[in-house]
Amino acid sequence: MKISYANRGMDLESEINDTNHYYLDIDKAVVYKKPTPITISKVNYKENRINEGYFRTPSTTDYNGLYKGYYIDFEAKETVNKTSFPLQNIHPHQIEHLKKVVKHGGIGFLIIRFKTINETYYLDANELIKFIKDNTAKSIPIDYFRANGHIIKDKFQPRVDYLSIVDLYIGVKNEKKI
Amino acid sequence: MKISYANRGMDLESEINDTNHYYLDIDKAVVYKKPTPITISKVNYKENRINEGYFRTPSTTDYNGLYKGYYIDFEAKETVNKTSFPLQNIHPHQIEHLKKVVKHGGIGFLIIRFKTINETYYLDANELIKFIKDNTAKSIPIDYFRANGHIIKDKFQPRVDYLSIVDLYIGVKNEKKI
Numbered sequence: 001m002k003i004s005y006a007n008r009g010m011d012l013e014s015e016i017n018d019t020n021h022y023y024l025d026i027d028k029a030v031v032y033k034k035p036t037p038i039t040i041s042k043v044n045y046k047e048n049r050i051n052e053g054y055f056r057t058p059s060t061t062d063y064n065g066l067y068k069g070y071y072i073d074f075e076a077k078e079t080v081n082k083t084s085f086p087l088q089n090i091h092p093h094q095i096e097h098l099k100k101v102v103k104h105g106g107i108g109f110l111i112i113r114f115k116t117i118n119e120t121y122y123l124d125a126n127e128l129i130k131f132i133k134d135n136t137a138k139s140i141p142i143d144y145f146r147a148n149g150h151i152i153k154d155k156f157q158p159r160v161d162y163l164s165i166v167d168l169y170i171g172v173k174n175e176k177k178i
Numbered sequence: 179m180k181i182s183y184a185n186r187g188m189d190l191e192s193e194i195n196d197t198n199h200y201y202l203d204i205d206k207a208v209v210y211k212k213p214t215p216i217t218i219s220k221v222n223y224k225e226n227r228i229n230e231g232y233f234r235t236p237s238t239t240d241y242n243g244l245y246k247g248y249y250i251d252f253e254a255k256e257t258v259n260k261t262s263f264p265l266q267n268i269h270p271h272q273i274e275h276l277k278k279v280v281k282h283g284g285i286g287f288l289i290i291r292f293k294t295i296n297e298t299y300y301l302d303a304n305e306l307i308k309f310i311k312d313n314t315a316k317s318i319p320i321d322y323f324r325a326n327g328h329i330i331k332d333k334f335q336p337r338v339d340y341l342s343i344v345d346l347y348i349g350v351k352n353e354k355k356i
Contacts (some may be wrong), residue, residue: 030278032238035215038228050216053228060210064242069283071249100208105247 012078012113012120012160016063019158022100029163031065031072060097061108064069067163068170071106073098074162078113084139086111087132098125105167106126111152111162112141120152121145190256190291190298190338194241197336209243209250209355212236228285236277239286245341246348249284251276252340265288265310269323273310276303283346285347289330289340293321298330299323 010018016033023029037059042052061075075098077089089111101108108125119142127148131140150165188196194211201207215237220230239253253276255267268288279286286303297320307327309318328343 024278027278027281030265030275030282030284033259034286035213037213038216038231040214050228050233053216053231055226055228066249066251066282066284071244071284073244081311098207100202100205101244103205104208104244106208106249108243113242168217 010159012076012111015159016076016111016162018061019160019162020065020169022158023163029065029067029072031063031067033063034060057091057093059093061094067107067166069171070109070166070173071101071104073101074109074111074164076111076113078115080115081139082114082116082142084141085114085145086139088138095128099129102126102129107166107173109162109166111160112145112149118154120154120160121149122152122162123149125167186233187236188337189252190289194254194289194340195335197340198243199243199336200336202340207243207245207250209245211234211239211241235269235271237271239272245344248344248348249279249281249282249353250344251284252289254289254291256280256293258293259317260292260294260320262319263292263323264317265271266316273306277307280304280307285344287340287344287350289338290323290327296332298332298338299327300340300348301327 013033015040020031020033023031032131039055039056040050040053043050047149061073063075063076064071066072075090075094077085078091079085092178098108100124110123110125110128111120112123113120123140123145150159150168152162152165155161182191191211198209198211199212201209207251215234215235216231218228218231221228239251241254242249242251244250253268255263257263257267276286280303288301288303288306289298290301291298301318301323309322328346329340330340330343333339
């Protein structure tokens with residue numbers, strides 16, 4: 001019997017938050033999850049309390065920050081699907097945002113976890129954009145992640161070591177500069 | 179009688195939000211204000227409504243984004259003081275955050291508006307850090323902004339053209355690289 005200790009019931013968001021805390025602690029990168037956008041309609045400032053508010057659709061991705069002088073920006077999602085990632089999980093705004101990130105010289109990507117089979121992939125924004133341009137499919141097949149993305153292996157610390165993949169893209173960027 | 183049309187009662191935050199929208203529209207930069215961090219304690223997911231929440235102390239600055247391949251990060255504040263900017267308006271967390279931004283190769287700064295005299299300054303994070311290191315004063319005198327910062331002139335569009343100052347710092351960064 002194989003027991004996996006790598007994923008003790010934590011969801012991807014918590015694991016990425018832990019990872020970002022770890023990167024901050026060891027002074028490797030400065031990456032934060034953005035707070036959930038909310039419209040506040042009733043507030044008691046004296047007691048610092050919100051009495052009514054509504055969730056807004058985000059115009060950007062959930063995470064951004066700074067690593068080795070580069071702007072990085074990404075969205076992270078889990079799916080229970082085993083064979084593909086449904087694109088409806090990403091807002092059109094967020095895809096437009098990632099296009100802008102790439103255009104202005106940042107590093108944009110998705111972190112997608114296929115929960116059921118416990119595989120987590122890094123997909124560069126350029127590969128996402130290419131897929132959407134070349135396909136009408138509403139889901140990205142897992143084989144596309146396997147062929148054009150990078151698997152992020154479970155680790156004890158940091159949990160989701162996505163910067164090890166970002167390093168590959170920084171290498172490519174620097175080669176282009178030379 | 180001199181009538182100022184430059185500042186039609188808008189506060190600095192609204193003017194910077196307008197500026198960021200403008201930069202996005204003309205595809206010059208991708209900068210957003212982060213949503214206010216909130217702890218949600220009671221929520222009705224069906225109706226998408228928050229019934230109770232509390233404001234949290236922010237761990238970072240309010241604004242960050244991407245410009246010409248650079249990570250930029252800043253905090254904006256208004257003061258009614260005429261002669262100095264009280265440092266208590268900036269959380270210690272935010273100063274620590276700006277230090278990290280500088281260390282990791284980003285461009286960090288403050289935008290400070292002296293409302294009463296309608297002067298808005300850009301102060302680079304390095305100058306802020308130097309002031310705190312060299313002084314025990316709890317306020318930064320306006321003369322320090324005049325000597326070590328840059329005035330941001332009122333414009334019709336964009337309202338607070340801070341990227342024109344960021345350009346100066348990008349110039350210095352590129353010279354250092356050469």
